[in-house]
Amino acid sequence: QVQLVESGGGLVQAGGSLRLSCAASGRTRSTYAMGWFRQAPGKEREFVSAISWSGDNTYYADSVKGRFTISRDNAKNTVYLQMNSLKPEDTAVYYCAFAPIIGLVVEGRIDYWGQGTQVTVSS
DSSP states (O other): OEEEEEEOOEEEETTOOEEEEEEEEESOOSSOEEEEEEEOTTSOOEEEEEEOSSSSOEEEOTTTTTTEEEEEEGGGTEEEEEEOSOOGGGOEEEEEEEESSHHHHHHTOOSEEOOOEEEEEEO
């Protein structure tokens, strides 16, 4: 079993920045990919970003490309999502995701989810 705990959400004005963190614990296996999804009210959960174990491979949804940056610190079993130039349409609950390889994260085939952290961007 793997536990994922997100932090860093909050309320920010449009154009502002936030950094989300997700710490993994438990039986995390030797290597794994991680990522972020989000779900806005009345909408389906959607892919935001993913990162491989080494950090060499990353993927982003078109809607966040150039504004969001995913990174990880394997010594801390933590993944980060730096969000810049935030827009009101980025408002959502952001979920951390865990899967054996990055391709599975991108496809939404997730083994474990975090509990979610709210991000609200005011106009």
